[in-house]
Amino acid sequence: xxxxxxxxxxxxxxxxxxxxxxxxxxxxxxxxxxxxxxxxxxxxxxxxxxxxxxxxxxxxxxxxxxxxxxxxxxxxxxxxxxxxxxxxxxxxxxxxxxxxxxxxxxxxxxxxxxxxxxxxxxxxxxxxxxxxxxxxxxxxxxxxxxxxxxxxxxxxxxxxxxxxxxxxxxxxxxxxxxxxxxxxxxxxxxxxxxxxxxxxxxxxxxxxxxxxxxxxxxxxxxxxxxxxxxxxxxxxxxxxxxxxxxxxxxxxxxxxxxxxxxxxxxxxxxxxxxxxxxxxxxxxxxxxxxxxxxxxxxxxxxxxxxxxxxxxxxxxxxxxx
Amino acid sequence: xxxxxxxxxxxxxxxxxxxxxxxxxxxxxxxxxxxxxxxxxxxxxxxxxxxxxxxxxxxxxxxxxxxxxxxxxxxxxxxxxxxxxxxxxxxxxxxxxxxxxxxxxxxxxxxxxxxxxxxxxxxxxxxxxxxxxxxxxxxxxxxxxxxxxxxxxxxxxxxxxxxxxxxxxxxxxxxxxxxxxxxxxxxxxxxxxxxxxxxxxxxxxxxxxxxxxxxxxxxxxxxxxxxxxxxxxxxxxxxxxxxxxxxxxxxxxxxxxxxxxxxxxxxxxxxxxxxx
Numbered sequence: 142x143x144x145x146x147x148x149x150x151x152x153x154x155x156x157x158x159x160x161x162x163x164x165x166x167x168x169x170x171x172x173x174x175x176x177x178x179x180x181x182x183x184x185x186x187x188x189x190x191x192x193x194x195x196x197x198x199x200x201x202x203x204x205x206x207x208x209x210x211x212x213x214x215x216x217x218x219x220x221x222x223x224x225x226x227x228x229x230x231x232x233x234x235x236x237x238x239x240x241x242x243x244x245x246x247x248x249x250x251x252x253x254x255x256x257x258x259x260x261x262x263x264x265x266x267x268x269x270x271x272x273x274x275x276x277x278x279x280x281x282x283x284x285x286x287x288x289x290x291x292x293x294x295x296x297x298x299x300x301x302x303x304x305x306x307x308x309x310x311x312x313x314x315x316x317x318x319x320x321x322x323x324x325x326x327x328x329x330x331x332x333x334x335x336x337x338x339x340x341x342x343x344x345x346x347x348x349x350x351x352x353x354x355x356x357x358x359x360x361x362x363x364x365x366x367x368x369x370x371x372x373x374x375x376x377x378x379x380x381x382x383x384x385x386x387x388x389x390x391x392x393x394x395x396x397x398x399x400x401x402x403x404x405x406x407x408x409x410x411x412x413x414x415x416x417x418x419x420x421x422x423x424x425x426x427x428x429x430x431x432x433x434x435x436x437x438x439x440x441x442x443x444x445x446x447x448x449x450x451x452x453x454x455x456x457x458x459x460x461x462x
Numbered sequence: 463x464x465x466x467x468x469x470x471x472x473x474x475x476x477x478x479x480x481x482x483x484x485x486x487x488x489x490x491x492x493x494x495x496x497x498x499x500x501x502x503x504x505x506x507x508x509x510x511x512x513x514x515x516x517x518x519x520x521x522x523x524x525x526x527x528x529x530x531x532x533x534x535x536x537x538x539x540x541x542x543x544x545x546x547x548x549x550x551x552x553x554x555x556x557x558x559x560x561x562x563x564x565x566x567x568x569x570x571x572x573x574x575x576x577x578x579x580x581x582x583x584x585x586x587x588x589x590x591x592x593x594x595x596x597x598x599x600x601x602x603x604x605x606x607x608x609x610x611x612x613x614x615x616x617x618x619x620x621x622x623x624x625x626x627x628x629x630x631x632x633x634x635x636x637x638x639x640x641x642x643x644x645x646x647x648x649x650x651x652x653x654x655x656x657x658x659x660x661x662x663x664x665x666x667x668x669x670x671x672x673x674x675x676x677x678x679x680x681x682x683x684x685x686x687x688x689x690x691x692x693x694x695x696x697x698x699x700x701x702x703x704x705x706x707x708x709x710x711x712x713x714x715x716x717x718x719x720x721x722x723x724x725x726x727x728x729x730x731x732x733x734x735x736x737x738x
Binding site: 152153155156159160163164167168171172279280282283284285287288289291292294295299306399401403404407408418419422423425427430431434437438441442445 | 573576577578580581582584585586588589590592593594595665669672673676677678679688691694695698699702705706708709712713714716717720721724
């Protein structure tokens with residue numbers, strides 16, 4: 142068990158180092174010279190260029206620069222935005238809450254709903270409703286989330302005018318307390334539905350195939366032969382074994398969800414990280430962009446390590462491999 | 463040839479997928495004959511509703527949406543197929559080497575694959591394209607270079623099981639070199655699941671490109687479905703047709719490749735097809 146955990150932690154650390162190298166060399170090899178931009182293009186002063194180069198440490202060999210960058214990141218300093226000159230950590234912190242709220246709510250909802258549908262379809266395997274659900278899951282998989290969000294806006298906000306199109310709060314009202322929470326929930330419905338619709342097929346298929354796989358195993362046949370009731374076999378033996386993979390799926394999908402959430406946030410003008418990324422791209426604010434990337438990959442690694450450990454605790458077969 | 467045809471028509475997913483794909487290829491090849499306007503030309507009618515003159519209406523600059531959707535198939539197919547080709551070649555080679563040679567080499571490569579699996583790939587693609595510019599070539603290369611891990615894992619498993627088979631063992635005994643065995647025996651014998659996987663990779667590459675174009679960092683010089691949708695975002699209240707048809711085109715294309723991949727998989731493992 143200890144060995145297993147160490148192995149996972151080591152892979153996680155290596156991954157963080159890898160993304161770290163990526164961001165460092167991406168910035169270093171980016172076209173354009175930041176010093177020239179800072180010094181101005183019309184009439185650059187050689188002394189100013191020299192001063193800026195020393196100030197930002199660009200005169201040092203690349204290995205020293207790499208170590209300095211590493212030191213800063215370890216201290217929690219992900220660099221400064223070119224545009225607002227504020228620290229990346231601070232900018233991300235401001236936007237973190239809306240993104241986490243949206244991601245977790247929609248992921249948990251899809252986990253529950255997707256697993257439910259998957260188990261249901263597996264019990265009705267081969268029937269029309271099972272085939273319909275499987276077909277639908279393919280079509281949804283082929284649908285770009287951002288487009289789906291826009292179609293939902295078209296239907297519920299533009300045509301029926303029952304839900305707000307964008308944002309997180311109604312800026313014309315000044316709600317307090319419970320009304321504020323209700324307002325946020327109202328704004329959250331559409332982005333949340335969009336994210337749920339695109340994530341449900343993932344859990345649906347996982348749950349369905351793992352239930353079917355366990356149903357075909359020998360020990361289930363033995364239980365049936367003993368004359369145990371079908372419902373009892375299902376609830377006590379099949380469901381329990383089948384549910385574990387969907388839980389791992391939850392953490393694995395977080396990595397993909399975060400980038401998906403960014404696009405959905407842009408569609409709904411949700412004031413989270415997605416908007417921050419969009420702005421960073423528009424302003425060519427590279428330190429902000431790589432800072433966000435680094436921070437997200439680190440959080441994903443941590444979440445994945447935790448899930449791996451939880452998974453191993455739940456299923457002894459994993460840790461003895 | 464006839465055998466292939468009966469196989470295709472025996473599998474429902476594969477049949478529908480192949481029909482969709484043939485339609486798409488025809489649309490892409492004959493785009494100039496199907497489209498009734500030049501997708502780059504700005505017509506006089508701005509945000510015109512779908513009518514007999516403009517089948518899918520016009521966008522905010524007066525471009526004909528139908529013609530843009532038709533021409534967009536070229537961009538999507540090009541990006542999807544080329545990016546998937548790059549990623550499957552890399553994946554097959556890396557996975558094949560890891561699985562066949564085994565030992566330390568396999569351990570190192572597996573660790574690298576695990577690391578890549580933990581990275582938020584779309585994000586990485588996004589950053590690279592944002593920094594280095596979103597030309598078609600860049601997008602294809604970046605998507606190809608970041609999405610080979612799935613193929614590599616699959617090929618590794620294939621190579622590991624093939625390695626134990628008698629014909630490979632006899633090839634080793636005869637004295638064939640590792641390179642020969644890898645390219646002549648291991649890869650050709652393990653390639654079918656890889657083909658299924660690569661068709662799926664085409665779909666995800668198309669979706670990635672659509673996402674990039676939607677954010678506004680796609681190739682500015684070509685018509686792409688993601689870009690049409692992004693443009694339509696500004697006209698949600700008065701021009702529903704602008705974004706709607708681009709999205710339907712994406713679903714249609716991605717679905718075609720999904721179905722083909724799924725169909726090949728089902729043909730290869732009849733057992734899993736019963737489960738599905």
